[in-house]
Amino acid sequence: MENKLSNKNKNASQNSSESMYKLNNHYKRMRIAKRIVSHIVLIMFALFAVFPIYYVVITSLNSIGSLAQASLGDLIPSSHLTLSNYIGIIYHHPFLLWLKNTLILTGVSTLVGVLLSITSGLALSRFNIPMKHVLLYMMLILTLFPFTMMVIPYYFMFAHLHLLDSYIGLIIPYSAGALIYSSYLIKNYVDSLPKDYEEAAQMDGLSRRSALFRILVPMSKPVIIFALLIAFMGPYTDYALAGQFITSKSLYTMAIGLYYVSQGDIVINYGTYSAFAVLMGIPIFILFFVFQRYLVSGFSLSTYK
Amino acid sequence: MVESEDYVVKKKKLEWKGIIYVLPAIIVLAFLDFYPIFESVYYSLTDFNSVHFFKYGYVGLANFIYVFTSSDLWTVIGNTLVWSIGSTVVMVPAGFLLALIMNQKKMRGKTIYRTMYLFPWAFPAFITILVWSNMLAYTGGVANEFLNVLGFKSLDWLTSPKYAMISLILVNFWLSFPYYTFVYTSAVQSIPQELYEAAEINGYGPIRTLAHVTLPLLRRQIAFITIFGFIFTWNNFYIPFLLTGGGPGISTEILITYSYLQAFSYSNYSLGAAYAVISIVMLFVFVVVANHYTKMMKILD
Numbered sequence: 001m002e003n004k005l006s007n008k009n010k011n012a013s014q015n016s017s018e019s020m021y022k023l024n025n026h027y028k029r030m031r032i033a034k035r036i037v038s039h040i041v042l043i044m045f046a047l048f049a050v051f052p053i054y055y056v057v058i059t060s061l062n063s064i065g066s067l068a069q070a071s072l073g074d075l076i077p078s079s080h081l082t083l084s085n086y087i088g089i090i091y092h093h094p095f096l097l098w099l100k101n102t103l104i105l106t107g108v109s110t111l112v113g114v115l116l117s118i119t120s121g122l123a124l125s126r127f128n129i130p131m132k133h134v135l136l137y138m139m140l141i142l143t144l145f146p147f148t149m150m151v152i153p154y155y156f157m158f159a160h161l162h163l164l165d166s167y168i169g170l171i172i173p174y175s176a177g178a179l180i181y182s183s184y185l186i187k188n189y190v191d192s193l194p195k196d197y198e199e200a201a202q203m204d205g206l207s208r209r210s211a212l213f214r215i216l217v218p219m220s221k222p223v224i225i226f227a228l229l230i231a232f233m234g235p236y237t238d239y240a241l242a243g244q245f246i247t248s249k250s251l252y253t254m255a256i257g258l259y260y261v262s263q264g265d266i267v268i269n270y271g272t273y274s275a276f277a278v279l280m281g282i283p284i285f286i287l288f289f290v291f292q293r294y295l296v297s298g299f300s301l302s303t304y305k
Numbered sequence: 306m307v308e309s310e311d312y313v314v315k316k317k318k319l320e321w322k323g324i325i326y327v328l329p330a331i332i333v334l335a336f337l338d339f340y341p342i343f344e345s346v347y348y349s350l351t352d353f354n355s356v357h358f359f360k361y362g363y364v365g366l367a368n369f370i371y372v373f374t375s376s377d378l379w380t381v382i383g384n385t386l387v388w389s390i391g392s393t394v395v396m397v398p399a400g401f402l403l404a405l406i407m408n409q410k411k412m413r414g415k416t417i418y419r420t421m422y423l424f425p426w427a428f429p430a431f432i433t434i435l436v437w438s439n440m441l442a443y444t445g446g447v448a449n450e451f452l453n454v455l456g457f458k459s460l461d462w463l464t465s466p467k468y469a470m471i472s473l474i475l476v477n478f479w480l481s482f483p484y485y486t487f488v489y490t491s492a493v494q495s496i497p498q499e500l501y502e503a504a505e506i507n508g509y510g511p512i513r514t515l516a517h518v519t520l521p522l523l524r525r526q527i528a529f530i531t532i533f534g535f536i537f538t539w540n541n542f543y544i545p546f547l548l549t550g551g552g553p554g555i556s557t558e559i560l561i562t563y564s565y566l567q568a569f570s571y572s573n574y575s576l577g578a579a580y581a582v583i584s585i586v587m588l589f590v591f592v593v594v595a596n597h598y599t600k601m602m603k604i605l606d
Contacts, residue, residue: 034511038406038409038412039414041402041403041406042403042406042407042414042418045399045403045418045422045482046417046418046421046422048479049421049422049424049425049479049482049483050421050424052425052433052436052437052440052479053424053425053428053433055436055440055447056432056433056436072447072450072451072454075447116329116330117329117330119326119327119329120326120327120328120329120330122326123323123326123327124327127320127323127326128318128319128320128323129319129320129321129323129324129326129327130319130320130321130324135327135330135331135334137602138334138339139330139334140602141589142334142338143533143536143537143540144536144540144585144588144589144592145338145342145540145581145585146540146542146560146561146564146581146584146585147540147542148542148561148564148565148568148577148581149341149342149345149564149578149581149585150338150341150342150345151568152345152348152568152574152578153340153341153342153344153345154341156344157341172337173337176333176337176338179329179330179333180330180333180334180338183327183330192495233429236429237429237430237431237432239431240542255431258431258432270439273435274436277432277435277436280429280432281427281428281429281432284427284428284429285427285428287427288423288426288427289420289423289427292419292420292423295423295487296419296487296490296491296494297491298491299487299488299491
């Protein structure tokens with residue numbers, strides 16, 4: 001086909017259109033190659049991301065005694081899969097109590113922290129508060145400080161207040177952490193929202209404050225959900241603080257429970273440990289998957305600055 | 306261009322009433338953040354340890370003199386730098402790259418990939434780090450099982466000074482690349498599509514589009530994400546603590562784990578606080594210098 005065309009008339013325009021055709025063909029092939037390479041890279045990362053989770057799920061369903069007895073063959077699902085590890089956890093350990101404790105503690109801390117941060121996030125974005133920048137820089141500087149610096153002073157503070165070994169003693173620092181981080185997230189997000197809506201609402205006779213809350217809070221839904229997710233994660237898995245504060249067994253959280261169950265006998269009781277890890281992961285996992293889209297839309301750093 | 310706009314300062318009236326809204330944040334900052342921090346800084350100037358638990362006193366810079374004359378400090382600082390820089394240079398560009406790849410026009414399977422990348426992020430790190438420590442175990446660990454099947458000898462992933470730090474960075478990479486992928490996806494999506502269309506009309510290929518559209522528009526965001534990624538890694542406690550416990554020897558001990566070791570394992574609270582203070586001073590200098598060159602803090606205005 002190409003040869004025929006070029007043989008028929010050899011004028012310049014025909015030639016250039018032929019080379020265009022070749023070039024286009026070249027681009028098309030390049031594009032397909034690019035697509036294939038893209039998918040290969042994405043698939044490799046996806047396998048890398050998923051493998052450890054698959055590994056822990058499959059081990060939790062196996063009845064291998066110890067780590068030393070594990071082999072590659074155990075990675076393939078077989079007819080030997082059993083729920084005995086899960087049954088063992090629920091019957092031999094107060095797992096449901098630990099779960100309930102963790103959900104109450106984490107839920108209250110997250111709600112208190114994030115709800116209080118909505119007003120400060122909005123105000124930091126929209127109001128010209130005196131010393132606003134000092135406040136923002138202080139919030140950011142906090143990320144420089146390692147939490148090990150906080151543990152000892154917290155311990156003494158809460159001991160003075162007689163709040164050790166109680167949930168209030170943990171809810172206060174947890175929600176304080178969520179409050180600062182969420183204010184900062186919400187402030188960033190609201191910065192990227194246009195002011196037109198609230199200004200229009202004010203023209204229609206709403207006060208500045210109700211304009212802000214009635215218009216901006218619904219518009220900030222993605223970032224509020226994002227902040228709730230992030231805030232939930234911290235207390236849910238915290239061991240550093242909870243492990244120091246909580247001494248009564250009836251107040252144990254799952255992180256303390258996992259540490260307690262696994263202490264010394266991960267190697268011996270490998271299946272139990274894996275099943276515990278899976279059970280503890282599932283609630284967070286479900287939350288992240290349900291609210292997945294907010295993980296992209298909720299994170300905002302304003303562009304063009 | 307953009308800089309000149311920054312000088313157009315709008316003289317707005319200060320709104321004192323607004324303080325009411327941020328009052329909870331101010332109270333938390335004062336009593337639950339900065340008060341304990343100053344308390345800790347004070348500990349670093351005392352002889353607070355298990356012996357002087359109830360009657361500790363001011364000893365001046367004695368702790369710092371002790372720390373600076375010990376040979377451990379420089380090893381630990383070196384480890385901290387290798388750990389933070391090594392992690393940042395792999396996880397941040399990988400997240401950016403994956404975000405760019407997924408954001409190509411008409412890319413199929415975006416949602417499936419993104420869902421799969423959610424796994425490391427959505428599973429509590431506290432657990433997955435322990436899972437990794439089993440996977441990297443010398444006997445029975447799945448990493449070595451794979452090596453053996455392929456005909457290689459088992460590696461001391463976590464117990465030899467040669468590989469321990471590399472293993473830590475690998476695990477940190479697994480834990481963090483999803484976060485950076487999501488953050489950069491949101492950043493890349495904030496660029497209006499028209500700019501890409503304009504670049505295409507002008508015959509820009511993918512590399513020129515990246516160099517002339519994406520990177521310049523996102524430069525402050527990239528700086529901000531990278532620098533705070535570095536800081537977060539610097540203070541990332543659980544990975545070294547749970548995987549190697551700083552070992553073998555002190556070859557994977559970083560400033561934060563070493564501070565914890567001094568304070569809680571040796572009950573030498575003042576020495577632990579001194580290490581924490583050194584860590585903060587270093588980070589603070591780093592942030593000031595980095596901000597001077599990148600002006601990254603402008604994204605907060």
